[in-house]
Amino acid sequence: MAPKIFITGGTGYIGGTVLDTIVKKHPEYEITALLRSEPEDFAKTYPNVKVVRGDYDSADVLSEAASKADVVVHNGNSDHVPSIKALIDGSLKSDKPTFLLHLSGTGLIADWRDPSWVGKLNPKTWSDVDDIREITTRPDGELHRHVDKIILAAAQQHGEKLKTAIICPPDIYGPGRGLKNKHTVYFPVFLKEIEKIGRPFYGNEGENVRSWVHIEDLMKVYRGLVESAVAGGEGADWGVDGYYFAATQSHSQRFLAERVAAILGTTATSISSEEIDKTMAAFGVPHLGTYMFGANSRSKADRAGKNFGYEASAPGLWEVLEEEVRAAARLERISFQGHTF
Ligand SMILES: NC(=O)c1ccc[n+]([C@@H]2O[C@H](COP(=O)([O-])OP(=O)(O)OC[C@H]3O[C@@H](n4cnc5c(N)ncnc54)[C@H](OP(=O)(O)O)[C@@H]3O)[C@@H](O)[C@H]2O)c1
Numbered sequence: 368m369a370p371k372i373f374i375t376g377g378t379g380y381i382g383g384t385v386l387d388t389i390v391k392k393h394p395e396y397e398i399t400a401l402l403r404s405e406p407e408d409f410a411k412t413y414p415n416v417k418v419v420r421g422d423y424d425s426a427d428v429l430s431e432a433a434s435k436a437d438v439v440v441h442n443g444n445s446d447h448v449p450s451i452k453a454l455i456d457g458s459l460k461s462d463k464p465t466f467l468l469h470l471s472g473t474g475l476i477a478d479w480r481d482p483s484w485v486g487k488l489n490p491k492t493w494s495d496v497d498d499i500r501e502i503t504t505r506p507d508g509e510l511h512r513h514v515d516k517i518i519l520a521a522a523q524q525h526g527e528k529l530k531t532a533i534i535c536p537p538d539i540y541g542p543g544r545g546l547k548n549k550h551t552v553y554f555p556v557f558l559k560e561i562e563k564i565g566r567p568f569y570g571n572e573g574e575n576v577r578s579w580v581h582i583e584d585l586m587k588v589y590r591g592l593v594e595s596a597v598a599g600g601e602g603a604d605w606g607v608d609g610y611y612f613a614a615t616q617s618h619s620q621r622f623l624a625e626r627v628a629a630i631l632g633t634t635a636t637s638i639s640s641e642e643i644d645k646t647m648a649a650f651g652v653p654h655l656g657t658y659m660f661g662a663n664s665r666s667k668a669d670r671a672g673k674n675f676g677y678e679a680s681a682p683g684l685w686e687v688l689e690e691e692v693r694a695a696a697r698l699e700r701i702s703f704q705g706h707t708f
Pocket of ligand 1: 379380404422423442444446470472537538545548551552553
């Protein structure tokens with residue numbers, strides 16, 4: 368019987384690329400996608416993907432679809448509690464073990480809550496193997512922790528029936544394949560803030576470092592996990608050890624701001640911790656600007672390396688930065704010094 372995969376967020380930047388990857392690599396799988404509104408070209412692009420209608424608050428729809436799946440791949444919102452609860456409930460209704468892959472993010476290990484790090488290099492690089500116990504016991508209030516906690520608790524309680532993996536990408540770049548969104552979040556929001564401030568910016572000395580991954584490299588982690596799940600879990604870690612970073616490189620905010628400035632034909636500028644904290648205020652999430660531009664978030668994808676031989680093969684950030692900046696400027700209709708992209 369064909370393995371049954373249920374995927375959410377399949378029109379977005381990450382989830383859309385995951386859906387496209389699985390469909391193309393494994394036409395033999397039986398894939399069902401949750402859609403809250405169907406893109407015009409969905410049925411034509413994915414004629415063999417079944418659609419269930421609903422959103423992340425449609426608990427019954429999610430639960431039923433999960434109960435019929437061998438592998439659930441949940442993307443689209445790393446912070447939504449009712450959807451993960453419904454997917455866990457549904458997975459546990461199945462009479463065989465279900466694999467549940469959840470998209471989280473390395474906001475979890477960022478040092479944004481301590482403003483003394485803004486623009487300073489934090490020497491800690493987190494390993495998803497060596498630091499696994501610290502990662503899975505992060506304090507409440509860290510980004511994404513409230514949902515990770517639900518998954519880890521369910522994995523501990525139902526380990527034989529529910530095999531979980533939390534995929535935790537750093538900042539992502541590169542064109543996605545989602546039918547509705549092909550853009551990562553970082554460059555559009557950075558350009559919008561640059562437009563307000565007038566120049567690409569960093570906090571204080573700008574020495575804070577964040578990790579990055581190309582979306583196509585990230586797909587190798589998803590493929591490794593989905594293929595392992597289909598094979599009964601062989602060759603991967605699940606449950607309380609099933610935590611996967613995906614970083615392939617790390618860069619300081621100052622270097623990034625200077626490179627973006629060169630593309631825009633200007634120079635980068637230092638701003639204070641207070642000013643950086645005021646960026647991204649429109650999102651209504653306290654200290655989001657500090658997290659995005661002032662904090663350190665450095666990770667190593669040791670577990671994917673150990674299990675899948677994971678290493679970078681897509682272009683590095685600097686190789687594609689100009690196209691990334693131009694694409695974000697076009698998306699946001701931003702022009703600099705009269706120059707449109
Ligand atoms: N991009 C990054 O660099 C990055 C890195 C690490 C972690 N993350 C996290 O990954 C998550 C997804 O990011 P993304 O960039 O892929 O987002 P995205 O492009 O906005 O995609 C979101 C997807 O989820 C679907 N969705 C959202 N809310 C929904 C709801 N209530 N019901 C049903 N479907 C819903 C969207 O469907 P529609 O098409 O119908 O809107 C879309 O398919 C976010 O939580 C983000 O914090 C992102």
